[in-house]
Amino acid sequence: MTRDTSWRRLARNPMAMGGVVVLTLIVLLALFGSGLSVHAIDDVFWDRISAPPDVEAGFYFGTDANGRDLFVRTVLGARVSLLVGLAASLISLVIGVAYGAVAGFWGGHVDSVMMRIVDILYSLPFVFFVILLTVYVGRSLSTIFITIGAVIWLDMARIVRGQTLALKQREFVEAARAFGATNRRILVSHIIPNLLGPVIISMLLVIPDAILTESFLSFLGLGVQEPNTSWGVLIGEGAQSMTEAPWMLLFPGAFLAVTLLAFNFFGDGLRDALDPKE
């Protein structure tokens, strides 16, 4: 019943639906977009180093400093970036919400211990952490997921814990208790639904964070290895030749910006649709 009306509300929100359409297009492009290009990701054209876009020759976005087609690289780079963003928001959703809600709800010593663990993870130098992981896990794409996953949920846990602390003082939680609700029931039926607003917002904030962290890790040589690429890597390269070859920054940057915007429109719509007061 409730769920139906929420979906209907979401479907009636043009901004949210626009976001969904754009995201779908980008995902489709990431999956099948390489077929639109006549070039492969590692084809090197010695005569076209840092060349501007040339639609007739099939270089829709121009080429990079190594003479490779930027279109196919942007499209394939989307795979890694979208995956990283999605994984990061899922990890912060699942681990962050559960961790923060438990800490905030139980409070007392449980809360103290759990939040000190978060503090410790926060204060670990990130690069040191990365190096440790690389030693033990080795260099691969999964290292990226583990590294980002290990730290990305910390913010969410803190936000959720704070919200839960405030929520559990509310009278309806007391009322539920007075009607015989168990702790688990209160957490699932009363606390978590009321967390949706801030949770969705922080889930979305995590995506650009993760995508940029991935590019940093790739820059360190830990993430994506050449000739594979990601938006973060492309943006990093583009930023170095911003003045002489602006398209190298412009195209991957625009893709990232549009994706983030679409995620935000969708997230706002989702939050409104789930909030009965809207």
Add this chain to the structure above:
Amino acid sequence: MAHSDGIGTRRDNSLGGAGLRAGVAGNAGRDASVPEGATGRQLLDVSNLSTRFQTPHGVVTAVDGVSFSLAAGGSLGIVGESGSGKSQTLFSIMGLLPFNAEIQGSVRFEGRELIDLAPVALNKLRGERLAMVFQDPMTALNPYLTVERQLSEVLQYHRGLSRRQARAEALLALQRVHMPESARQLDRYPHQLSGGMRQRVVIAMAMIGSPALLLADEPTTALDVTIQADILDLLAEQREAGTAIVLVTHDLGVVARLCDRVMVMYAGRVVEEGWTREVFSHPRDPYTVGLLAAIPRLDDDLCNPRKPIDGQPPDLLALPEGCAFAPRCFCVREICRRKSPKLLEHDRDGAVACYRENPEALPS
């Protein structure tokens, strides 16, 4: 504390056992009635209940040696100023105290001791045998759940009904509290309802398990006067149907209307207890006298307005040594400032804690 040993032994003298079939026997029939010779068989037996809070500024004794009992189908009003411990008494009974609270004494409900009852057993009782109505219906409902979900949650805790059964039950519960257009309200959210309708939902939630005891914490304070009357009628109806009610309020009119017996609290202690009619017509404790004298009446002389009780309610962190009301009392004696009076029974089936009424309690 030697509070009120016999207060629980109420018997409906005029009607014998007729009060057991509560709701049928009219006004007198709802008087607290107990099976013959069943002193310890009250529905609710609170004895020597004390609740203390550890605060950064010291220990606050919110409830101090409170004792009372209530028969099945009976109704008791607890009145007093803010901070007199009346709400904390209810929360102590329900086991809804924060972590820094320390509770002593005994709360027996249907023959079971509630204090130190295991959480699982307590959860089974709450909502099923004893339920609570909260002060502010604006905050007592979860803003993210529809009315149907709020109600069926309670059913699901206790009976594990299916969704459809729960919905049917929820509708019945709404009809029982005379919710206008009840079927339509099921799918609405709390913010779409008026204050009075929300309080009806809260009462429906409380009554959905047909509890034996309903604890109401100022159920009309947050409502308009006209709505208040409706909600009081609704509570009276639950009482007629046989549910015992403990009502906490600072509105003496509400007590006069709804409760057979009344208990006046001051600074965590019971200062007077008795039949509502008797207490209101012949108040014995100076505090009760002051409370009653402060109620505005239609025939008041406007040039000579009513006087509130002088002074402030006491600071629970720094209670005076003797009677807590002594600094504000119009008939304070020297002994009152040294030793606080005990609650002693009097011949009109009530009890009062004041040296003026109980001169025999004066130390010789």
